[in-house]
Amino acid sequence: MxxxxxxxxxxxxxxxxxxxxxxxxxxxxxxxxxxxxxxxxxxxxxxxxxxxxxxxxxxxxxxxxxxxxxxxxxxxxxxxxxxxxxxxxxxxxxxxxxxxxxxxxxxxxxxxxxxxxxxxxxxxxxxxxxxxxxxxxxxxxxxxxxxxxxxxxxxxxxxxxxxxxxxxxxxxxxxxxxxxxxxxxxxxxxxxxxxxxxxxxxxxxxxxxxxxxxxxxxxxxxxxxxxxxxxxxxxxxxxxxxxxxxxxxxxxxxxxxxxxxxxxxxxxxxxxxxxxxxxxxxxxxxxxxxxxxxxxxxxxxxxxxxxxKGWMGRADQTTKVKGMFVRPEQIAEIGKRHPELGRLRLVVTREGETDVMTLRAEAASLDTALREAVNATLRSVTKLGGNVALVAPQSLPNDGKVIADERT
Known part of the structure; x- marks a missing residue:
């Protein structure tokens, strides 16, 4: 056979x-x-x-x-x-x-x-x-x-x-x-x-x-x-x-x-x-x-x-923050404007009665100027205020997730 x-x-x-x-x-x-x-x-x-x-x-x-x-x-x-x-x-x-x-x-x-x-x-x-x-x-x-x-x-x-x-x-x-x-x-x-x-x-x-x-x-x-x-x-x-x-x-x-x-x-x-x-x-x-x-x-x-590897989840991770949709395309746009960054992940949480989003971005340089520049881009692209946390290269999971909604 x-x-x-x-x-x-x-x-x-x-x-x-x-x-x-x-x-x-x-x-x-x-x-x-x-x-x-x-x-x-x-x-x-x-x-x-x-x-x-x-x-x-x-x-x-x-x-x-x-x-x-x-x-x-x-x-x-x-x-x-x-x-x-x-x-x-x-x-x-x-x-x-x-x-x-x-x-x-x-x-x-x-x-x-x-x-x-x-x-x-x-x-x-x-x-x-x-x-x-x-x-x-x-x-x-x-x-x-x-x-x-x-x-x-x-x-x-x-x-x-x-x-x-x-x-x-x-x-x-x-x-x-x-x-x-x-x-x-x-x-x-x-x-x-x-x-x-x-x-x-x-x-x-x-x-x-x-x-x-x-x-x-x-x-x-x-x-x-x-x-x-x-x-x-x-x-x-x-x-x-x-x-x-x-x-x-x-x-x-x-x-x-x-x-x-x-x-x-x-x-x-x-x-x-x-x-x-x-x-x-x-x-x-x-x-x-x-x-x-x-x-x-x-x-x-x-x-x-x-x-x-087979099916590993959904790519459309669109979520709503403070009444506005945030999409994977927007996170990709931030990456294009800052090619010095590696993987990006927008983490959405809840503090009290307020949505909070933090962009975790891999970067070889963790200086304040870069963080502030990325923060300005985040606001420009999403029309929402948020935080930026620069993290070491290769520290974010390789799982395809660019938006993580962690609100309970």
Whole structure:
């Protein structure tokens, strides 16, 4: 049994990088057939966007902006080339955000993730993600069928009916949330039903803490995690190495400072930004609002694509201080005005009945003049008074957090 989906997973990283950026100009031209992308990139020559540095010069599109954009120019905000009728299925997610499903095989790029979790052609898979309006069920359904699996479109809930299906079809695989997998196993034990055919699982959509991982494994199921979104499908996935998540093929992933489009230093925590090379539905620098960090080197499983630590929290740390919103973008602006500073963290506390904010800033020099200059910039950018505390370089945590609301 082969360990990899295909040879693309183990190719030289430099070759993969060159191939991705050789394809990017054509994908960018295709994106610019959509009016919103055409406007955003009107001063850009796609032929020149052939490197990470060039890509980093393009504006970021934040997922948090999509509901308003879709409402202003339904259904896709002007970011999708082609009409709704040119797609196979049309979905909605909370926001609302509207997502089309391309008609080509494995449109959500999930077959690789299932393969890495041990699924193989001919397996029967119980898919418990919802098939109603949102794309989750179809993401995993289409991915499993692209791999050559038969799918039971169970959806969540109704465990009694699911037991009947499991005992009849004997699925070896499960896809769904880790929470529902536990519910299913617990309910089967309580009811004396046989679900022992399920030996492996690909889970997503909810936290999968170590304690739950160990419990699921002790009950005979090898479960692996996948990270994805309704917009992009499967972005990264666990492998048998169990060391981070491997980036999917045909994607360019950047990790940027929260509130910016600027890539962070290697290994630093930052916001995930994804460029998809699907010509039918390209995304150019879509900022997901999720935090992660890159892991060094290739995975021990032999896959050579970039690895990430997985989901590490939310990048949108906007909070309200004295009735005014303070955003990560504003903290990033302070850093740009004072390049001599390192990491920044705005800590918001409460003293009596008053909000207090203190900007903790890494600096090699702790002199009073610098502190006063940064304090003036803090007031100028946020329109609020606050304190500045200069701290030693590398003393703030590398966790991607730029605003910490510590009010009880």
């Amino acid at each position: 082969t360990d990899h989906y295909d040879s693309r997973e183990t190719r030289d990283p430099a070759h993969r990088e060159a191939e991705l950026f050789a394809r990017l100009p054509d994908v960018l031209r295709r994106a610019m057939a959509a009016p919103a992308y055409a406007e955003r990139f009107k001063s850009i020559d796609p032929a020149g966007v052939t490197s990470r540095s060039a890509l980093a010069g393009l504006p970021v599109l934040r997922k948090a902006e999509l509901p308003a954009l879709h409402k202003a120019a339904p259904p896709f905000g002007g970011f999708v080339p082609g009409l709704p009728g040119s797609f196979g299925r049309l979905f909605t997610s909370p926001g609302p955000i509207f997502e089309p499903e391309p008609v080509h095989a494995d449109p959500w790029r999930g077959a690789r993730a299932l393969f890495a979790a041990g699924f193989r052609p001919g397996d029967v898979v119980l898919n418990t993600f919802s098939y109603h309006l949102t794309p989750g069920g179809f993401i995993f359904d289409a991915s499993a069928r692209a791999l050559g699996c038969a799918v039971i479109p169970a959806g969540p809930g109704n465990t009694e009916a699911q037991f009947e299906l499991i005992e009849a079809y004997r699925p070896v695989g499960y896809s769904g949330t880790p929470d529902f997998l536990k519910i299913l196993l617990d309910a089967a034990t309580a009811a004396g039903r046989d679900v022992s055919s399920i030996k492996r699982a690909l889970v997503s959509g909810a936290a999968f803490p170590k304690s739950l991982q160990e419990e699921i494994k002790a009950r005979g199921v090898e479960a692996y995690q996948a990270f994805g979104t309704a917009d992009l499908g499967l972005i990264a996935f666990e492998t048998q190495a169990r060391e981070g998540m491997v980036l999917n093929e045909d994607l360019i992933l950047e990790i940027v400072g929260p509130g910016t489009g600027d890539p962070v230093a290697e290994g630093d925590v930052g916001e995930i930004v994804v460029t998809s090379l699907d010509p039918d539905h390209p995304w150019i620098r879509l900022a997901l609002g999720d935090l992660t960090a890159a892991l060094p080197g290739p995975s021990p499983c032999g896959r050579t694509n970039m690895r990430i």
